[in-house]
Amino acid sequence: MKKIITKAVCLLCAGALVLGAAGCSKSADSSSAASSTAAAVYGSAEDYDYENFSYSSGLDENGYWEGVKALDYVTLPENFASLTFKRSEIEPTEEEVQSEIDSLLSDHATEKQVTDRAAADGDTVNIDYAGSVDGVAFSGGTYSGYSLTLGSGTFIDGFEDQIVGHTPGETFDVTVTFPEGYSDSTDSEGNTVVLSGKKAVFSVTLNYISEKVLPELTDAWVAENYGESDDVHTVEELKALYQKMLYNTDLQNAIMDDLLANSTFKELPKEVTDYQVNQCLNYYYTMANYYGYDLDSFVQTAAGYENADDLLEGMSDSITTYSKEALLYQAVAETLDIVPTQEQIDTYSSYTGTYGENYCTMVALMDAVTDALTESAVVS
Structure with missing residues (x-):
C-alpha cells in the first residue's frame, strides 16, 4: 500500500x-x-x-x-479552488471496497502445484519448451519453468490450445506458425534462422498446474502483514483504510474531470x-x-x-x-x-x-x- x-x-x-x-x-x-x-x-x-x-x-x-x-x-474555471460534489458521487460502494480486498488477498496468494489432473483453459501451467524451425533450434525458442495462463492469448495463436487436455509429466509437440513480421533469430552457430511466417515445432513438457491458495482474511493476518507498515491491525481497519483510499481516488478523479470539462x-x-x-x-x-x-x-x-x-x-x-x-x-x-x-x-x-x-x-x-x-x- x-x-x-x-x-x-x-x-x-x-x-x-x-x-x-x-x-x-x-x-x-x-x-x-x-x-x-x-x-x-x-x-x-x-x-x-x-x-x-x-x-x-x-x-x-x-x-x-x-x-x-x-x-x-x-x-x-473561477471556482476551481473550491469545487463542490455530492457525496453519493464520491463515496465508494461496499462492492468496490470488497473488490480491492479480494485483489489484495490474491496478491498474497500462495501457489499449490497440482499434478493429478489434465490442464484446462484458464489454468496457469508451468512448462518447459524447446522450439525449432525446419529442425533447427533457434535462439529465444527454449525456456525452462515458464508460467503460462492458458487462454490468455500470450503466446502464438494455437500454442496454448494445444496444452489443454495434457497432464503434468507429459512431453508433447506443439506446432504453430510465427506471424509475418517476426524478427529473424539465429542457430547455435550464429547462422540466421528466419521465423517470419514459418511453421515451428515446440517440444513442450508440462511440469505442473499452478493453483492459487488465498489467505484467510482474519485480524491476525491483517496485523501480521500491515500492523507495522500501515498501523492497520484488524479486518475492519483494513476495510476502512481501503474505503478512505477509494474515496480519495474518486474525489481526485472528479476534480480532474470537472477541470477538464470546465x-x-x-x-x-x-x-x-x-x-x-x-x-x-x-x-x-x-x-x-x-x-x-x-x-x-x-x-x-x-x-x-x-x-x-x-x-x-x-x-x-x-x-x-x-x-x-x-x-x-x-x-x-x-x-x-x-x-x-x-x-x-x-x-x-x-x-x-x-x-x-x-x-x-x-x-x-x-x-x-x-x-x-x-x-x-x-x-x-
Missing part, C-alpha cells in the same frame, strides 16, 4: 498488452487490426524521435514544462503533445525490441493497430486528454503558487535513476496540486 510513481498524465501507454517469451509470442490478427485512411492528428511516427525519449526531457527543475507558461494556454483551452503547446506522443511510441518501441518485433508489427500484434501511424490516430484523443491534464496541473500550481514539499519530493527519490530528477519533481508537484484541490473541495 505504498506510493508508486503512477500518474495518468505520465503513463499514457501503460495498458498495452504484454506478450510472452520471445520464442513464441502471440501472432498478429490482421482481421482485428484497426484501419485508418485519414492522416493522424499528431502526424506520423517517423516525425518523432521516440527512440531517444527520456522522461525528464522537456521538464525543468521545478517540474514545469520547459519554456511553457500553462496559463497562456488554459483558463481555469476549463478553456486556447491550444496545446507542441512541447507537451510531442512529449506524450514520444512517450507512447517509445513504450511500444521498447516492447517491440524486447520481443523481437519491428514497431509496426508489434503494435499490430499487441494492440490491434495496422501500424504505428494508425496507433497514433487511434490514441489521438487520449494524447490530447493527457496533454490537457498536464497543463491543468501546472496552471493550478502557477495560479496558487504551489510547490511540492521536500517530503513529497523524497517520496520519489528512489526513481530518479530511471526517470530523472525533473520528472520525479513533476510527479511530486502533481501530488501537491492534488492535495491542495482535494483539501479545498466541498463534498456534501
Whole structure:
C-alpha cells in the first residue's frame, strides 16, 4: 500500500498488452487490426524521435514544462479552488471496497502445484519448451519453468490450445506458425534462422498446474502483514483504510474531470503533445525490441493497430486528454503558487535513476496540486 510513481498524465501507454517469451509470442490478427485512411492528428511516427525519449526531457527543475507558461494556454474555471460534489458521487460502494480486498488477498496468494489432473483453459501451467524451425533450434525458442495462463492469448495463436487436455509429466509437440513480421533469430552457430511466417515445432513438457491458495482474511493476518507498515491491525481497519483510499481516488478523479470539462483551452503547446506522443511510441518501441518485433508489427500484434501511424490516430484523443491534464496541473500550481514539499519530493527519490530528477519533481508537484484541490473541495 505504498506510493508508486503512477500518474495518468505520465503513463499514457501503460495498458498495452504484454506478450510472452520471445520464442513464441502471440501472432498478429490482421482481421482485428484497426484501419485508418485519414492522416493522424499528431502526424506520423517517423516525425518523432521516440527512440531517444527520456522522461525528464522537456521538464525543468521545478517540474514545469520547459519554456511553457500553462496559463497562456488554459483558463481555469473561477471556482476551481473550491469545487463542490455530492457525496453519493464520491463515496465508494461496499462492492468496490470488497473488490480491492479480494485483489489484495490474491496478491498474497500462495501457489499449490497440482499434478493429478489434465490442464484446462484458464489454468496457469508451468512448462518447459524447446522450439525449432525446419529442425533447427533457434535462439529465444527454449525456456525452462515458464508460467503460462492458458487462454490468455500470450503466446502464438494455437500454442496454448494445444496444452489443454495434457497432464503434468507429459512431453508433447506443439506446432504453430510465427506471424509475418517476426524478427529473424539465429542457430547455435550464429547462422540466421528466419521465423517470419514459418511453421515451428515446440517440444513442450508440462511440469505442473499452478493453483492459487488465498489467505484467510482474519485480524491476525491483517496485523501480521500491515500492523507495522500501515498501523492497520484488524479486518475492519483494513476495510476502512481501503474505503478512505477509494474515496480519495474518486474525489481526485472528479476534480480532474470537472477541470477538464470546465476549463478553456486556447491550444496545446507542441512541447507537451510531442512529449506524450514520444512517450507512447517509445513504450511500444521498447516492447517491440524486447520481443523481437519491428514497431509496426508489434503494435499490430499487441494492440490491434495496422501500424504505428494508425496507433497514433487511434490514441489521438487520449494524447490530447493527457496533454490537457498536464497543463491543468501546472496552471493550478502557477495560479496558487504551489510547490511540492521536500517530503513529497523524497517520496520519489528512489526513481530518479530511471526517470530523472525533473520528472520525479513533476510527479511530486502533481501530488501537491492534488492535495491542495482535494483539501479545498466541498463534498456534501
